[in-house]
Amino acid sequence: HMITDVNTCSDRERYRRDLLDIYQAALQSVHGERAVARWLSQSDGASFAVAAIGKAAPAMMQGALRALGERLLQGLVITRKGYADPRFASHERIIQMESAHPVPDESSLVAGQALLDFIRDQPEKQPLLFLISGGASSLVKVLSAGISLDDLQNLNRWLLGSGLDIHAMNSLRCRISEIKGGGLLGYIAHRPTTVLLVSDVPGDDPAVIGSGLLFPSPQGKLPAHLPEWLAALPMRPPVPEQTTVPQHHLVATSAQAVAAVAQKARSLGYVAHAGYPPMEGDAAEQGAAFARSLSEAPPGVHVVGGETTVVLPPHPGRGGRNQHLALAAAREIAGRDDLLVLAAGTDGSDGPGEDAGALVDGSTWQRARDEGFDPALALEQADSGSVLEATGDLISTGPTGTNVMDLLIGLKVPESG
Template sequence: MAWTDGAARAALAAVFKAAVASADPRVVLARHLPDPPAEGRVVVVGAGKSAAVMAAAVEAAWPAVPLSGLVVTRYGHGHPTRRIAVLEAAHPVPDAAGAAGARRLLEAVSGLTPRDLVLFLVSGGGSALTTLPAEGLTLDDLMAVNRALLASGATIHEMNCIRRHLSAFSGGRLALAAAPARVVTLAISDVPGDDPAAIASGPTVPDATTFEQARALVAHYRMSLPDAVTAHLAKAAEETPKPGDPRLGTIDYRFIATPRLALEAAAAEARSLGLAPLILGDALEGEARELGKVLAGMALSARAHGHPLPAPCLLLSGGETTVTIGPEGHGRGGRNGESLLGCAVALAGAPGIWALMGDTDGIDGSEDNAGAICAPETLARARAAGMDPRAVLGRHDSYTLFQALGDLLVTGPTLTNVNDLRAVLVT
């Protein structure tokens, strides 16, 4: 097959679409539902970018089961429901609506009995959407913490360790509020390794991390936090529930979609297009631009030497990278745009290599794009438009470059989220 620019772009778009479709709650959720209780209440609560469409999927699967509840999702990510209320709040920087939503979720599961079932629907973004300050802290305090975390370079696991120790909701506290009811969690994972404690900071699972670890992370990343937050971490008055805590009962945690399953769906689509796929991993982390450089090196090796596999091939990976803001300041763009531009710069216009990198939730950071696509001509086109790609990368302004070239990947909210998908096509 002659891989024209149009054919390469279409193939990458089809692979991304297949990955997203594999995580659609309307397709995959029903098979993971528990049996409804013979007697007792069913209370459905949830948090995350997919919470509303997950709630709608529960309603569709249980049309005759009496149920009630509410979920909190990101602004613009709502979906029609009839029996489960949907609240919208801010992400990634939390707001008062999210704090109010978290309080209502705790209230919804309070006062239940062992005969009752709590169904918790969780997906990426749940931490910010249910930011409820611990006693003595304010929402402004936690908003300042969230901004510091996003700019720190910390991994998602490290961020959530700190968040759990400043929260009245996460780190197992929702499960404590629901006791002694049975709690079943249905999760769409967006974190490397599918750690339940990291997805939305683990509201229904025990927390193995400690205040001491949270303080060490703050020191390591040299975060400047409000005095009240520093004092709260130092006081360490109320630890999160730990593994084995009898108040949490038996943990029933079910994954309905994961980054690995999305990568396998992408690989299947690649094979249907005549490409040999290689899944490099679903938990690749690190500095976004540096990972882009590594992926470029692998693509160049595949084209020149047939390693790690011969062309035509597709290198697939998932996981969440980080962007550490440098002294040049911050332009526009998320981690996928930055990783892609880092890859393009390292490829230096090498022929026969295209790449797509995007967030499966449809939003790269806080912009309106899921990610972007680069081609062999990307750098030359950028320079012809008066942009220096290396300088753009230095000031974290990838969105501006790919927007000017018409190469943004714009899907709108997909209503699911299995983290980032990176696909590098070598012909």
């Protein structure tokens, strides 16, 4: 009896290590530095002024620096608080700023103004390169005349409870912003412009990534019944249809991360299954459904990309959508020693905490109980993080230099072990 126990334990450790290695390989494949350097290595000796905005901005700027060297004439990096790269602190040609995410504040306005100043300072035929990743929309704000930060924050709060779809929301956001929905195009004038994107949105739509700073969104009609204070705000007219839009290139996407998972899994000797539709919908439902299908599925590594949602109770506990999904999966695979599930963000963050997600196995649910937790109650109270910390199942990466939504990776152990 003792011997089999030791074996299962060390086997479990090996499978957990393999899954973490597979996840790391995916992050590497879509890392902002690598993705930008790869794309720019085909560029033709041009010099650029480079602006990088978003959670992956420092990594994307490193990629530009690596590929361009002295041809990077001047750089501006705007990223989330805590995401700055210390290597830019004393760089003679690159300015780095931290700004607010996901709720914009004063620093978002300061960064927005810095972006306009940076563009305005470039000679009129100077080629510009924009490196945009998720989070850009709250990191840089330039408000239309007559709109205050209070108005912006009121709008954000109102939109959250409005029930409007994402396109209607986007329309409103773009109308009170000078630079969203293609508004920034008015400031670049005739400078030749290239845009490289790390996509954090389903469908990789350039009008949605970072709220389409340089890509006009099809301006829907504004919703009919706006509250009076909102209807009274001065709205910017949509960008004219015939505006010339610069080339936008996707340099890192969820599909690339999924392909990298499959490739790494095969290199470790597993059969890989990657042809699933992107995940969406409620995190707990998706976690449970994925775990159930994994138990019926053929052995090997199964991977899905995308992004789920969580409807939070009034006083949520600790954790994010990936931890919530993982704990829901842990309930389904409880007692199985042949199933493991990893759910994690690719940007290194999952909800407000410092963790990227979690890796659960068939003993997670019981270990939670042994630690004195009621994991089912924790799911109801959106407190998965507290449980998964106690079971030792959290994954922490710190900032990853990329942001291509989330990865859900399941392992069904082959019969022979």
